[in-house]
Amino acid sequence: MSFALRAVREATPPLRVAQSSVRYARKDAGPDPRVEHIRRALYPGNIRNKETPIGSWRPNVGGRLQRAIPSVQAHETIERAWFLHQRHVRKRREAELERKHRFMVRAMEVLHELDPKLYKQANQEEDPRVRRPEEIELAKTLKAPEKRALESRIRGLFPRELRVPTDTPPRSGWNYDWKPPFPRV
Amino acid sequence: MWSRNALACCSKQSRAACAQLRSRTLATVTDAAGPSSAPTSTPKASPSRSSKASIQAAVVLNRSPIITRTPNPLERAYYAYQSRIQRALFNPFPDEFYFRPGSILEGQFNAEEKQREKLAFGGPSVKEKPIQTLVDSDDQVGKQQQQPMPRIHEADIKGDVRSLDRQMERNLYLLVHGKDSAGKDVWRFPQGGVEEGQALHQAAERDLYAECGEDMDTWVVSRKPIGVMEPSSASASSPQAYVFFYKAHILAGQATPNGKTVKDLAWLTKEEIESRVDQQYWASVKDMLSDS
Numbered sequence: 001m002s003f004a005l006r007a008v009r010e011a012t013p014p015l016r017v018a019q020s021s022v023r024y025a026r027k028d029a030g031p032d033p034r035v036e037h038i039r040r041a042l043y044p045g046n047i048r049n050k051e052t053p054i055g056s057w058r059p060n061v062g063g064r065l066q067r068a069i070p071s072v073q074a075h076e077t078i079e080r081a082w083f084l085h086q087r088h089v090r091k092r093r094e095a096e097l098e099r100k101h102r103f104m105v106r107a108m109e110v111l112h113e114l115d116p117k118l119y120k121q122a123n124q125e126e127d128p129r130v131r132r133p134e135e136i137e138l139a140k141t142l143k144a145p146e147k148r149a150l151e152s153r154i155r156g157l158f159p160r161e162l163r164v165p166t167d168t169p170p171r172s173g174w175n176y177d178w179k180p181p182f183p184r185v
Numbered sequence: 186m187w188s189r190n191a192l193a194c195c196s197k198q199s200r201a202a203c204a205q206l207r208s209r210t211l212a213t214v215t216d217a218a219g220p221s222s223a224p225t226s227t228p229k230a231s232p233s234r235s236s237k238a239s240i241q242a243a244v245v246l247n248r249s250p251i252i253t254r255t256p257n258p259l260e261r262a263y264y265a266y267q268s269r270i271q272r273a274l275f276n277p278f279p280d281e282f283y284f285r286p287g288s289i290l291e292g293q294f295n296a297e298e299k300q301r302e303k304l305a306f307g308g309p310s311v312k313e314k315p316i317q318t319l320v321d322s323d324d325q326v327g328k329q330q331q332q333p334m335p336r337i338h339e340a341d342i343k344g345d346v347r348s349l350d351r352q353m354e355r356n357l358y359l360l361v362h363g364k365d366s367a368g369k370d371v372w373r374f375p376q377g378g379v380e381e382g383q384a385l386h387q388a389a390e391r392d393l394y395a396e397c398g399e400d401m402d403t404w405v406v407s408r409k410p411i412g413v414m415e416p417s418s419a420s421a422s423s424p425q426a427y428v429f430f431y432k433a434h435i436l437a438g439q440a441t442p443n444g445k446t447v448k449d450l451a452w453l454t455k456e457e458i459e460s461r462v463d464q465q466y467w468a469s470v471k472d473m474l475s476d477s
Contacts, residue, residue: 065273165252167252169338
């Protein structure tokens, strides 16, 4: 290694990273220590030689880490096992998607052979801005909240009601009592 | 300067190398999984262009998972390990900033913290935080934390296949008990014919509402079909019906049988569908469904 690099590597990190004057500006706190707490929370100290009240730097990290992990080799083995597991999960997911895609491509091929007009219709791109004449006619007969419901469902874009899975289910459960707000077009 | 041929050669080589690399990758679960994931080796004969070929549209109505997948033991162990490391390394919590010294909330927080440390590190190696004895009676105790809902619904325990709250981790598909094109009573996906001048996806949606009622908030994902069931060449009936399947999601509501073509409904996972459906139908349909 070159001398310059070695010098950079062996240099000890500075004990004081930067001077922050607000940290040390001690107006009299008086009987109320809350102002002092707020200042310390907002402007943590940079001196790295003791445990500060708000703990911007932990000196006993080495000891705590030794208690947390069994050894360097064990940690690396665990990480490798995790990445291998993630790889398995990913490959399974990709294989499933690829199988579905192949089936879809086959369906489109069959449709092309059977009915070119339907095939062409299936391949048309949806323009989310376009409104069909039946929808415009229907919108004229609807009240305001129903019109909003009609306009919120945009063709070609996924609906807002598609729920993201959570760790626990919703309290109300599944909505079995849904009724269409407007007659279907 | 690069000639176009040289560039094409380079990209082809890298592509070939990539393909080779992909085939020589680490052993994966899918290699060991077996025939279910292997590509089908059936000969892909083009369908006969008989004018009698009728087209039907069907809908695979899917209820997406409501809750996240349950982590397996490896994942649970890894998450516990990582949270222990994070607990070792994170900055100590500034509780003088967040809690009044000696308040009930602070005592509660300290007790919970001790519990969490013990859980993570498993031992009396926790640095005791000094809890002041004076207690402020005007402090409000924190609002009772509501317990989250359980991940298993009573429909799971009862095995009620008509319920949409069953098997919340899995994808559920709507299966319908009714007459198929041959007139037999079978379990199948909702299906129907295509009218003139109508696009396939619109026909599919209309057939779904005709068979299962209108009280469902559904969304058909795409104009393109996700699969096709080709009629077997050995079938006795002469009209050859090609069934094109469309994927839809149910967002709210419940399906109701119309009583005429459809007598019963069930919301089933992929394995349960396999047990209820004919062998030939299953072979055509299984590649569209999600394993999880």
